[in-house]
Amino acid sequence: MAENAATTHSGTPGTVTKRDFLQLVALAGAGIGAGAIAWPLIDSMNPSADVLAVSSVEVELAPIETGSGITVMWQGKPIFVRHRTAKEIKEAEDVKMSELIEPQPDSARVKPGHAQWIVVIGICTHLGCIPLGNKPTDPRGEWGGWFCPCHGSQYDTSGRVRHGPAPLNLHLPPYAFESDTKIKLG
Numbered sequence: 436m437a438e439n440a441a442t443t444h445s446g447t448p449g450t451v452t453k454r455d456f457l458q459l460v461a462l463a464g465a466g467i468g469a470g471a472i473a474w475p476l477i478d479s480m481n482p483s484a485d486v487l488a489v490s491s492v493e494v495e496l497a498p499i500e501t502g503s504g505i506t507v508m509w510q511g512k513p514i515f516v517r518h519r520t521a522k523e524i525k526e527a528e529d530v531k532m533s534e535l536i537e538p539q540p541d542s543a544r545v546k547p548g549h550a551q552w553i554v555v556i557g558i559c560t561h562l563g564c565i566p567l568g569n570k571p572t573d574p575r576g577e578w579g580g581w582f583c584p585c586h587g588s589q590y591d592t593s594g595r596v597r598h599g600p601a602p603l604n605l606h607l608p609p610y611a612f613e614s615d616t617k618i619k620l621g
């Protein structure tokens with residue numbers, strides 16, 4: 436009996452066996468499945484309208500008294516804005532790089548001409564807790580910046596980690612001065 440080339444392997448180049456056919460169908464199905472899974476995932480990565488609406492935030496600095504700080508939310512993250520005293524600025528500038536866990540000069544963490552303002556993302560670089568230090572009653576740690584109660588990390592007035600377990604300095608958000616008394620985050 437003559438064999439059907441579509442259901443048996445004849446060994447002739449160009450013919451398709453039943454097994455080959457099933458593999459092709461399976462691969463095509465996998466491709467469609469991957470596409471069906473990937474699209475909602477990719478679509479979900481696009482920022483929603485409300486996220487886009489707060490992609491930048493303006494912060495008025497005039498109400499923040501020297502020596503105090505505030506927390507503002509930007510893109511779902513707490514941002515610490517601290518108005519440093521002359522003493523805090525000098526201490527932050529005078530630190531030897533050899534004393535730092537992640538060496539970084541203070542000048543690289545503030546905007547030129549605005550050393551009285553330190554702006555950092557208020558998320559501990561250890562496991563992501565929000566450090567204390569902005570409220571007048573908050574502990575600020577030995578270096579006068581921020582203290583993370585979760586595991587005891589401490590940051591200085593430049594937001595640099597001075598005592599672990601946090602391995603890195605507080606990260607800096609993108610921002611710019613719109614005037615001497617206003618910054619724009621984002």
Ligand code: FES
Pocket residue numbers: 559560561562563564583584585586587588599600601
């Ligand atoms: S999360 Fe801050 S010290 Fe662990």
